[in-house]
Amino acid sequence: MRVSVVLCTHTLDRYEHLREAARSVQRGTYDDWELVLVSDGNPEVAERMHEEFAAEREVGDAVVHENDENLGLLGARNNGARIASGDVVAFLDDDAIADERWLELLVAAYEERDPVAVGGRMVPAWVAGKPAYLPAEFYWLVGVTHRGFGPDGGWDGWTTAGEVRNTKGSNISFRAEVFESLDGFETDIGGRKGDNHLQGGETELCARMRAEYGEGVWYVPEAEVAHKVFEYRTEPRWLLERAFWQGYSKRGMEHFVPESAGEEDAFLADLLTEFVPRRLRSLVRRPSTAKLSQLLFLGLFTAFVGVGYLYGATKWR
Numbered sequence: 001m002r003v004s005v006v007l008c009t010h011t012l013d014r015y016e017h018l019r020e021a022a023r024s025v026q027r028g029t030y031d032d033w034e035l036v037l038v039s040d041g042n043p044e045v046a047e048r049m050h051e052e053f054a055a056e057r058e059v060g061d062a063v064v065h066e067n068d069e070n071l072g073l074l075g076a077r078n079n080g081a082r083i084a085s086g087d088v089v090a091f092l093d094d095d096a097i098a099d100e101r102w103l104e105l106l107v108a109a110y111e112e113r114d115p116v117a118v119g120g121r122m123v124p125a126w127v128a129g130k131p132a133y134l135p136a137e138f139y140w141l142v143g144v145t146h147r148g149f150g151p152d153g154g155w156d157g158w159t160t161a162g163e164v165r166n167t168k169g170s171n172i173s174f175r176a177e178v179f180e181s182l183d184g185f186e187t188d189i190g191g192r193k194g195d196n197h198l199q200g201g202e203t204e205l206c207a208r209m210r211a212e213y214g215e216g217v218w219y220v221p222e223a224e225v226a227h228k229v230f231e232y233r234t235e236p237r238w239l240l241e242r243a244f245w246q247g248y249s250k251r252g253m254e255h256f257v258p259e260s261a262g263e264e265d266a267f268l269a270d271l272l273t274e275f276v277p278r279r280l281r282s283l284v285r286r287p288s289t290a291k292l293s294q295l296l297f298l299g300l301f302t303a304f305v306g307v308g309y310l311y312g313a314t315k316w317r
Contacts, residue, residue, distance in 0.1 A: 001032065001086075001087045001088060001107050001110060001111065002032045002033065002034070002085065002086040002087050002088070003030070003032065003033045003034075003086045003087070003088045003089075003090055003103050003106070003107060003173070004033070004034050004036050004080075004081075004084030004085060004086030004088070004089045004090065004176070005025050005033060005034070005035055005036065005090050005091075005092055005103070006036045006038065006077055006080035006081055006084065006089060006090070006091050006092070007021055007022055007025075007035060007036070007037055007038070007080075007092050007093075007094060008037075008038040008039075008040055008073060008076035008077060008080060008093075008094065009038075009039070009040065009042075009045060009094040010039070010040035010041060010042055010045070010070055010076070011042060011045065012042070012044055012045060012048070014094050014095070015045060015048055017094050017095050017228065018037075018094040019052070020097060021092055021093070021094055021095070021096050021097060021098070022035055022037070022053060022062075024096075024097045024098040024099075024100075024102075025092065025098055025102075025103070027100055028098065028099075028100050028101070028102060028103050028104065029100050029101050029103075029104045030101075030102075030103035030104040030107060033061075033086070033103055034061040034062065034063065034084070034085060034086060035053060035061070035062040035063070036062075036063055036065065036080040036081075036083060036084050037049045037053055037054075037062060037063070037064045037065070037080075038064075038065050038066075038067065038076045038077070038079055038080040039064065039065070039066045039067065040067050040070050040071060040072070040073075040075075040076040041066075041067045041068065041069045041070035041071065042066075042070075043066065045066075046064060046066035049062075049064045050064050063083060065079055065080060065083055067079060071187065072187065073169075073201075074184075074185040074186070074187045074201045075185075075187040077091055077184070077185055078184035078185055078187060081176070081179055081180075081184055082184075084176065086176060087175065087176055088106070088107070088110060088118075088173050088174065088175055088176060089173060089174055089176050089179050090103070090106065090172070090173035091169055091170065091171075091172055091173065092170055092171070092225065093169070093170035093227070095227065095228045095230075096122075096170045096171075096225050096226060096227050096228065097125065097225065097226045097228070098224075098225050098226075099223070099224040099225065099226070101222070101223070102120065102171075102223050102224065102225060105120065105220050105222055105223035106118045106119075106120065106173050106220065106223050108220075109218050109220050109223075110175070113218055115163075115215065115217070115218040116174065116175055116178045116209060116213050116215055117172065117173060117174045117175070117178065117206070117209065117216070117217040117218065118172075118173050118217065118218045118219075118220060118223075119164075119166070119167025119168070119171050119172040119173065119217045119218070119219055119220070119223075120167065120171045120219070120220050120221065120222070120223025120224055120225060121145045121158060121167075121171065121219075121220075121221045121222075121223065121224050121225075122143060122144045122145045122167075122168045122170060122171050122224075122225055122226075122227050123144060123145070123224050123225070123226050123227070124139065124142065124144045124226070124227060124229050125226040125227060125228045125229065126229050126234075127228050127229060127230050127231060128230070128231035128234060129234075130234075131234040132289075132290045132293060132294075133236070133290070133293035133294055133296075133297045134234065134239070134294070134297065135147075135279075135294040135295075135297060135298045135301075137271060137275055137298060138239075138243070138297075138298065138301045140246075141239050141242050141243060141246065141301070142227070142229045142233050142234070142239075143168060143170065143227045143229075144168075144227050144229070145158050145167075145168065145221075146158070146267075147275070148267045148270045148271065148275065149164070149267075150162065150164065150219065150221075151163055151164055151219065153266050153267065153270045154270060154274065155274060155275065155278065158221060159221050160221065161218070161219055161220055161221060162218070162219055163215060163216050163217070163218055163219065164216055164217055164219045164263070165203065165206055165207070165210070165216050165217070165262065165263050166202045166203055166205075166206035166216065166217050167202070167217050167219055168202070168225075168227075169201060169202045170225055170227060171223070171224075171225040172202060172217060174209075178209065178213065181212070182205060182208055182209055182212065184205070185201045185202075185204075185205050186201065186204050186205065198248075198249050198252045198253070198256075199245075199246070199249045200249055200252075200253045200257070203253055203257070204253065204256075204257050207257045208257075236297075239301070240300065240301070240304050243300075243301045243304035243305045243308065244304045244305070244307060244308035244311075245308055246305060246308065247304065247305035247306060247307065247308025247309035247310075247311075247312065248308040248309065248311055248312040249308075249312070250264055250305070250308075250309055250312070251308075251309045251310075251311075251312030251313050251315075251316060252312050252315075252316055254316075255312075255316035256316075268302075271298075271302065275298070276295070276298065279291065279294070279295050279298070280295070283295060
């Protein structure tokens, strides 16, 4: 089974990170793959890709596509998927690093279970150190799989394999014919609605996939991809703003893609009935500043998500 890994970037400022992402695929244990490198409207990036990867045939194959203009991540991914030759098309971001067994484990799931899509777990790579106040329940704010994720949710749900609505966009794959039949990602999630704060490309695509094929993404927690969490993404102000707009986006996605609803509601139930009580008990038994700050920010993030959701509800009644 051949896997095409689509990897996109738009600026030379991120090229070193893209190189590290590409090399992580090349170092992997699975050997039937190709890199599909997409320069999103930047000729200099395309030239570097050609020089460094397209001419390199010692390890795997690489093809380069240059968009005529900057289309954004979802449009770049779609163009990469169109020229891919694999049976499976997988997506990796330019600030991510794949575990060496990533593709091997994704392919094993396809061969053993015959799903339409397979994804894995995103783990944090703290560039400037892990912030002590950030609870694992809100890792999704920094693009990482959070506590409460998984087919059954719960405290350790993220370690359990099973079907989920969708995984993160930097660790998700589809059978090529399935991705093509769905016309790929909706490239104007925000712009088409007149609102660039509206996010949810993977959610929207996987909602359509479930409607068409009757199943979601098979989640393989051992298939890990590390996401670089840069310093600015660990600042409280940035995280609180992101929580607000994620709540806003959640309401928008419910309005425009009703099939996307469900997992966030289950997560909120787990948060209120299991995670908060569990953290309170732990704080009482063994008090610490870190435990207290995480509990306080858990409440703050929940509140900001809620306010964002309500703000979205005033727009999409």
